[in-house]
Amino acid sequence: MSESLRVDVTIIGGGIAGCAAAVALRKARLTVALLDKSLCGAAASGVNFGGVRQQGRDLAELPIARRARPLWDGLNERLGEDVEFEATGHLKLARSDADMAQLERYAQDAAAHGLRLELLGTGALRSRAPWLGAGVTGASLCAEDGQANPRKVGPAFARLARRLGADVREHEAVRSATRGGAGFETRTDRLEVKSRFLVNCAGVGAGEVARWFGEDVPLRPLVPNMLVTEPLPFFIDRSIGVCGGGVYLRQIARGNAILGGGGGWGDADCSRSRPATATSLAAMASAIALVPALAGSLVIRTWAGIDGAMPDHIPVLGFSATTPDLVHAFGFSGHGFQLGPIVGEIIAELLTEGRSLSPLAPFAIERFAGATAAPCAPVDVDA
Amino acid sequence: MVIVGAGPAGVRCAEALVHAGVRPIVIDEAEQPGGQVYRQPPTGRARRSSAIYGFEAKKAVSIHRAIGDAGARIDYRPGTLVWNVYGDGLDLLTREGSRQQRFDRLVLATGAMDRALPFPGWTLPGVFTLGGAQIALKAQGVAIGRRVALVGAGPLLPLVAHQYANAGVDVVAVLDTTDFAAKRAQLSGLCASAGTLAKGLWYTTRNRLRGLVVRYGVRSLRATGAGRVEALAWREASGEECSVACDAVGASFGLRSEAQLAELAGCRFAFAAAARQWLPEKTPEGRSSVAGVYLAGDGARIGGADVAELQGRRAALAVLEDLGLTVNRGERESLDRALARQARFRRALDAAYPFPGHLLDAVGDDEIVCRCEGVTAAALRQAARDHAAVDINRVKALTRIGMGRCQGRVCGEVAAELLARACGSDLERVGRLRGQPPVKPIPIVASAP
Numbered sequence: 001m002s003e004s005l006r007v008d009v010t011i012i013g014g015g016i017a018g019c020a021a022a023v024a025l026r027k028a029r030l031t032v033a034l035l036d037k038s039l040c041g042a043a044a045s046g047v048n049f050g051g052v053r054q055q056g057r058d059l060a061e062l063p064i065a066r067r068a069r070p071l072w073d074g075l076n077e078r079l080g081e082d083v084e085f086e087a088t089g090h091l092k093l094a095r096s097d098a099d100m101a102q103l104e105r106y107a108q109d110a111a112a113h114g115l116r117l118e119l120l121g122t123g124a125l126r127s128r129a130p131w132l133g134a135g136v137t138g139a140s141l142c143a144e145d146g147q148a149n150p151r152k153v154g155p156a157f158a159r160l161a162r163r164l165g166a167d168v169r170e171h172e173a174v175r176s177a178t179r180g181g182a183g184f185e186t187r188t189d190r191l192e193v194k195s196r197f198l199v200n201c202a203g204v205g206a207g208e209v210a211r212w213f214g215e216d217v218p219l220r221p222l223v224p225n226m227l228v229t230e231p232l233p234f235f236i237d238r239s240i241g242v243c244g245g246g247v248y249l250r251q252i253a254r255g256n257a258i259l260g261g262g263g264g265w266g267d268a269d270c271s272r273s274r275p276a277t278a279t280s281l282a283a284m285a286s287a288i289a290l291v292p293a294l295a296g297s298l299v300i301r302t303w304a305g306i307d308g309a310m311p312d313h314i315p316v317l318g319f320s321a322t323t324p325d326l327v328h329a330f331g332f333s334g335h336g337f338q339l340g341p342i343v344g345e346i347i348a349e350l351l352t353e354g355r356s357l358s359p360l361a362p363f364a365i366e367r368f369a370g371a372t373a374a375p376c377a378p379v380d381v382d383a
Numbered sequence: 384m385v386i387v388g389a390g391p392a393g394v395r396c397a398e399a400l401v402h403a404g405v406r407p408i409v410i411d412e413a414e415q416p417g418g419q420v421y422r423q424p425p426t427g428r429a430r431r432s433s434a435i436y437g438f439e440a441k442k443a444v445s446i447h448r449a450i451g452d453a454g455a456r457i458d459y460r461p462g463t464l465v466w467n468v469y470g471d472g473l474d475l476l477t478r479e480g481s482r483q484q485r486f487d488r489l490v491l492a493t494g495a496m497d498r499a500l501p502f503p504g505w506t507l508p509g510v511f512t513l514g515g516a517q518i519a520l521k522a523q524g525v526a527i528g529r530r531v532a533l534v535g536a537g538p539l540l541p542l543v544a545h546q547y548a549n550a551g552v553d554v555v556a557v558l559d560t561t562d563f564a565a566k567r568a569q570l571s572g573l574c575a576s577a578g579t580l581a582k583g584l585w586y587t588t589r590n591r592l593r594g595l596v597v598r599y600g601v602r603s604l605r606a607t608g609a610g611r612v613e614a615l616a617w618r619e620a621s622g623e624e625c626s627v628a629c630d631a632v633g634a635s636f637g638l639r640s641e642a643q644l645a646e647l648a649g650c651r652f653a654f655a656a657a658a659r660q661w662l663p664e665k666t667p668e669g670r671s672s673v674a675g676v677y678l679a680g681d682g683a684r685i686g687g688a689d690v691a692e693l694q695g696r697r698a699a700l701a702v703l704e705d706l707g708l709t710v711n712r713g714e715r716e717s718l719d720r721a722l723a724r725q726a727r728f729r730r731a732l733d734a735a736y737p738f739p740g741h742l743l744d745a746v747g748d749d750e751i752v753c754r755c756e757g758v759t760a761a762a763l764r765q766a767a768r769d770h771a772a773v774d775i776n777r778v779k780a781l782t783r784i785g786m787g788r789c790q791g792r793v794c795g796e797v798a799a800e801l802l803a804r805a806c807g808s809d810l811e812r813v814g815r816l817r818g819q820p821p822v823k824p825i826p827i828v829a830s831a832p
Contacts, residue, residue: 039774039776039777041780042776042777042780046780081769151780151781152780152781155770155777155780155781159769159770229827230787230788230824265469274469275819275820276469277467277469277472277474277481277483277820281481281828284827284828284829285828285829287827288827288828288829289829294827295827295828295829296826296827296828297826297827298788298824298825298826298827299821299824299825299826299827300787300788300790300821300824301786301790301819301820301821302819302820302821303819
């Protein structure tokens with residue numbers, strides 16, 4: 001016998017976005033059931049690099065990234081636990097004049113969104129970050145960007161959602177969701193949930209959910225590959241990215257350096273991922289080129305996680321094109337961590353007011369109408 | 384054909400394959416064959432084998448020589464760490480750097496390590512594991528201290544006490560955290576391996592005749608000292624509180640299988656109630672759940688060195704059968720009979736040395752559970768409570784337990800035990816820490832291969 005629930009909103013997927021949506025919806029006094037196939041915050045939300053970064057994002061994402069940023073300052077207080085957010089600043093490194101020109105152009109564009117970036121030439125950069133390698137010729141610094149512990153943010157949001165009365169169910173993989181006259185019916189092996197609204201935050205599984213409602217989106221799995229070293233004396237005081245990608249790295253206060261870059265292996269059904277040795281070794285070599293002092297440090301763990309990526313590397317965020325009262329929020333393409341908290345708010349705005357304060361047109365699912373699943377171009381995924 | 388490990392299981396497996404005309408690659412982390420049990424002194428520091436290995440000297444020498452005797456018929460690669468398995472490839476770390484080795488068939492003979500349990504003072508300098516104490520003696524010819532207290536919950540305890548006393552160390556206490564009655568009750572089962580039993584009784588008797596303080600049913604251990612261990616205190620089975628001055632403690636509580644490579648190889652695991660550990664499934668012949676991957680020795684199930692030799696030979700026969708080669712039926716049947724007899728002995732031995740769960744029941748909030756990351760029992764319990772966590776990987780994510788240099792090899796099962804106690808769950812339900820490469824740390828290097 002399956003258990004039946006009736007709520008205002010069913011959320012599929014307990015990543016940061018889904019859990020933050022549950023929190024925001026409870027504050028708006030809607031009843032919420034959240035269903036996660038394993039544990040909340042354990043997939044892409046929990047195993048990513050932990051970059052809380054605005055600079056370098058697609059300009060279309062900057063308005064929501066700008067709204068997300070102040071939420072991080074108050075997150076510990078709001079969640080009642082330390083998610084280790086620190087505004088360490090983010091340095092995007094240039095290794096050529098062309099890189100520097102690209103950073104200058106981006107800084108101008110970002111300024112229009114109120115994002116102030118400081119451009120550093122070789123000399124200024126050397127004095128600020130003497131530990132950078134000789135090949136680095138300049139950088140763009142976003143002082144207000146930072147980093148946080150991804151393993152803690154999702155579970156903390158899930159816990160707050162529970163405290164606020166959301167019905168959070170883990171190990172409940174959704175098998176089907178349909179819409180009838182009385183609203184949505186969402187089924188797992190043990191549960192049947194009836195609701196007026198449905199939110200699709202299912203990460204790499206979101207493409208399948210969208211297809212249940214006749215929306216074929218070209219969502220592809222993306223498997224970021226990560227490494228962490230043993231604790232080292234602290235010296236990398238900024239989060240680091242580089243023009244052209246390949247590697248990104250940061251060091252946490254207790255000394256471990258975390259590096260990412262390139263892709264690992266994902267299972268065909270996207271249930272498990274594995275780091276790939278060639279990728280890990282290449283990331284090591286690239287990291288040494290940027291930060292030579294990392295040479296010889298010991299890597300104690302490598303891992304990979306699976307995110308959903310769109311061909312244009314920006315998410316699908318907004319109402320369904322086919323089904324009323326269905327909201328999609330997926331395809332964050334390897335850089336959704338910083339956005340998670342605001343995406344929860346945006347989902348609540350859509351369901352309670354029918355519109356968002358943020359410009360969501362670039363994220364409309366309609367942009368893929370008639371699209372087939374084209375191969376994803378390689379992408380810089382440093383969050 | 385690749386064998387990982389050159390202890391008793393790996394060496395005997397290699398030898399049996401060579402006999403059948405197969406040339407295996409034997410990859411071993413150590414510089415010389417023997418594994419931990421027959422670990423050799425460094426080159427140039429050789430000592431008389433009978434002084435190092437006692438009764439087992441003949442076996443040890445035979446294992447040491449087997450690889451050399453095979454000459455070019457074994458491709459022996461010492462000093463090489465296998466840090467990952469993926470698909471049909473192994474990732475290796477050699478002195479020259481990282482490289483890869485493909486395999487058609489893989490025998491994992493990865494051995495075991497001490498099971499450490501937390502008790503007050505267990506992280507003080509001067510507190511070692513029993514296995515560590517023994518390795519110091521075997522490989523380096525040094526003791527862990529001058530006045531040494533030894534604590535255990537397995538057959539290694541009387542052996543190490545004997546070896547230390549023989550080496551002239553002042554062994555101030557030999558404390559067994561399991562009850563003597565449990566051993567007496569298993570006598571008939573232990574007779575399944577009469578030779579091993581006789582040796583165990585001999586060590587125990589010798590220890591008593593030397594006048595060593597030997598106690599059973601010891602509870603509530605505490606190591607104390609300012610900056611390093613200076614004394615060990617305990618409660619006797621009678622309830623009496625005792626203490627001895629010492630400058631080193633050797634304490635561990637049975638062995639745990641080093642099964643990380645089997646996990647990375649994709650082998651299916653099952654919870655083994657007797658071992659209180661998740662272990663790779665295997666057939667009596669040594670086949671894992673993955674075609675072409677075989678398991679032998681303590682790395683898959685704790686059985687001891689003699690069983691490891693038998694399993695190594697048996698796994699070789701399984702490999703040969705799977706290659707479509709004929710194997711000697713008499714040899715196969717005699718191995719299977721010997722393994723069945725040893726299995727009876729092992730069941731009795733496990734019952735004679737039951738898991739000292741009382742030590743875990745007594746772990747206080749301030750106790751460090753994960754040494755690498757400095758995570759206390761309180762942090763684990765709070766995470767379990769605040770997040771209603773019943774999954775050890777969730778607690779790992781929240782507390783960093785098992786995320787340090789040892790990657791949970793030391794603390795993983797202890798954390799699972801404490802979590803099960805904290806949430807009133809059974810041990811199986813809290814699961815096990817997911818294995819991730821590298822199984823041991825590897826350096827960041829500049830050149831990709």
